[in-house]
Amino acid sequence: MPKHTTGTREQWLAARKELLKAEKDLTRRSDEVARQRQALPWVRVEKQYRFDTDEGNATLADLFRGRLQLLVYHFMFGPDYTAGCPHCSAIADGFNGNWIHLANHDVMLWAVSRAPLDKLAAFKRRMGWTFPWASSAASDFNYDFNVSFTEEQQRSGTAEYNFSKTGVSDTTGAPHDLPASVGTDWLTYIRELPGMSAFALEDGVVYHTYSAYARGVDSLWGLYQWLDRAPLGRNERGFWIRRHDEYDKR
Amino acid sequence: MARTNGKIKIAIEGGTADHGIVPHDRWLAARKKLLAKEKQFTRERDAINKLRRQLPWEKVEKEYVFDGAGGKETLADLFGKHNQLLVYHFMFAPDWKQGCAHCSFWADHFDAIGVHLAARDTAFVVVSRAPMSKIKPFKKRLGWKFKWVSSGGNDFNYDLMVSFTPEQLKADELEYNYGTGPIKATDREGASAFYKHRGDVYHTYSTYERGIDLLNSTYNWLDLTAKGRDEGDRGQFWVRFRDRYDT
Numbered sequence: 001m002p003k004h005t006t007g008t009r010e011q012w013l014a015a016r017k018e019l020l021k022a023e024k025d026l027t028r029r030s031d032e033v034a035r036q037r038q039a040l041p042w043v044r045v046e047k048q049y050r051f052d053t054d055e056g057n058a059t060l061a062d063l064f065r066g067r068l069q070l071l072v073y074h075f076m077f078g079p080d081y082t083a084g085c086p087h088c089s090a091i092a093d094g095f096n097g098n099w100i101h102l103a104n105h106d107v108m109l110w111a112v113s114r115a116p117l118d119k120l121a122a123f124k125r126r127m128g129w130t131f132p133w134a135s136s137a138a139s140d141f142n143y144d145f146n147v148s149f150t151e152e153q154q155r156s157g158t159a160e161y162n163f164s165k166t167g168v169s170d171t172t173g174a175p176h177d178l179p180a181s182v183g184t185d186w187l188t189y190i191r192e193l194p195g196m197s198a199f200a201l202e203d204g205v206v207y208h209t210y211s212a213y214a215r216g217v218d219s220l221w222g223l224y225q226w227l228d229r230a231p232l233g234r235n236e237r238g239f240w241i242r243r244h245d246e247y248d249k250r
Numbered sequence: 251m252a253r254t255n256g257k258i259k260i261a262i263e264g265g266t267a268d269h270g271i272v273p274h275d276r277w278l279a280a281r282k283k284l285l286a287k288e289k290q291f292t293r294e295r296d297a298i299n300k301l302r303r304q305l306p307w308e309k310v311e312k313e314y315v316f317d318g319a320g321g322k323e324t325l326a327d328l329f330g331k332h333n334q335l336l337v338y339h340f341m342f343a344p345d346w347k348q349g350c351a352h353c354s355f356w357a358d359h360f361d362a363i364g365v366h367l368a369a370r371d372t373a374f375v376v377v378s379r380a381p382m383s384k385i386k387p388f389k390k391r392l393g394w395k396f397k398w399v400s401s402g403g404n405d406f407n408y409d410l411m412v413s414f415t416p417e418q419l420k421a422d423e424l425e426y427n428y429g430t431g432p433i434k435a436t437d438r439e440g441a442s443a444f445y446k447h448r449g450d451v452y453h454t455y456s457t458y459e460r461g462i463d464l465l466n467s468t469y470n471w472l473d474l475t476a477k478g479r480d481e482g483d484r485g486q487f488w489v490r491f492r493d494r495y496d497t
Binding site: 005013015016017019022023027030033038040041069093097105107109163200202209212215216221222225226228229232233234235244 | 258260261267269270271272273274276277278280281282284285287288289291292294295298299300301302303305306307308309334336355358359360361362363365366367368369370371372374427428441443444445452453454455456457460461463464465466467468470471472473474475476477478479480488489490492495496
């Protein structure tokens with residue numbers, strides 16, 4: 001057991017109330033950051049992107065399915081991967097329960113990856129997920145939104161991730177057993193990186209409103225928000241997350 | 251004609267909002283400025299998480315016995331083989347026909363996390379006062395897999411300040427959310443954390459109301475959209491059971 005202070009109910013309660021003030025303050029700052037996100041200007045999406053979906057070919061506007069807003073989770077699943085990234089899979093376990101609620105609040109949530117649709121469909125079946133998942137293999141979507149990188153970009157060090165050229169190299173500290181989990185080498189593995197993008201549809205025109213990467217998607221990862229409240233917090237060293245059907249196989 | 255520069259008006263809950271439309275380079279400049287604030291927020295959140303871990307723990311002296319799907323279980327039993335236990339306090343009073351729709355919304359988020367938490371030495375259990383005869387069919391209807399036990403036969407909900415007696419409801423000073431939250435129901439929502447060491451159980455943390463806001467990732471997703479949570483002043487008005495939406 002970790003060394004830890006224990007106290008009476010009164011001592012605990014006094015400390016807890018003190019923390020509550022800080023938590024409330026943080027919640028209000030979170031609301032304020034969300035307001036600033038909404039105040040961001042939008043950019044008209046000029047390029048025509050093609051996606052491969054269960055319903056056939058689709059444009060970016062088609063992905064809205066009649067909603068005004070579209071959220072895309074950039075799921076790391078490159079064409080050479082043998083399975084989707086385990087961390088993205090853990091995030092997807094969360095939004096697999098969300099998307100129906102979002103769809104009824106005028107927001108469509110999609111996962112988008114570069115792997116071909118049949119690979120995505122087989123993996124989705126294995127994991128028992130229901131959210132819509134499109135392949136962006138046929139267009140530059142992943143490259144334009146800075147979640148996929150070419151070998152040339154890797155060689156020349158010109159790839160930008162999380163709004164910075166150092167964003168990609170920041171990921172080199174990631175556990176090196178991750179590539180094995182998707183059946184690739186390290187460089188192939190990090191040709192895809194995680195993120196999310198938001199879009200709005202007005203008068204038939206699609207606007208890009210927001211994108212986030214790296215720890216910018218931390219709050220979307222419900223699992224971590226729970227662990228943050230457990231006695232020992234995230235309490236992690238190295239790569240512990242497995243796809244939800246793989247934990248027994250360790 | 252849609253523009254690449256200027257303003258457009260969009261409908262939001264309870265009104266309209268103007269949005270600036272700019273070329274990509276100007277968006278990028280604004281986005282990078284916001285990124286600095288977001289990073290600051292993430293670090294502040296990390297600091298709060300550290301404060302949580304530094305809270306003293308209180309020993310749980312009372313013996314709580316719950317009704318589970320397989321019979322009686324004590325609070326210590328709920329840990330299974332783990333040292334940590336996270337509890338979601340699901341609003342489902344004994345005389346209700348079904349569980350709360352909003353807690354169900356939260357449940358749709360945490361249903362899949364148990365197997366991952368188990369890999370972090372943490373058990374995850376949902377607790378309500380309703381009897382198992384009501385919990386079981388409701389859980390089946392919504393297709394959830396998490397463990398759910400009834401605290402109908404003990405004081406657990408009252409001691410953790412998520413259920414209130416008629417006398418408490420009449421009184422002025424109530425302790426929901428540490429005395430800061432208004433109470434309108436016999437049962438309210440929350441989450442609690444426990445640690446087990448050599449058979450002793452310690453209560454480490456509890457949170458209520460908007461304290462569970464970050465556990466609902468739909469709201470965290472909506473916080474990233476152009477319209478935000480888009481609820482006007484009618485919080486969660488649009489939320490239904492997942493099997494009760496029209497589409």
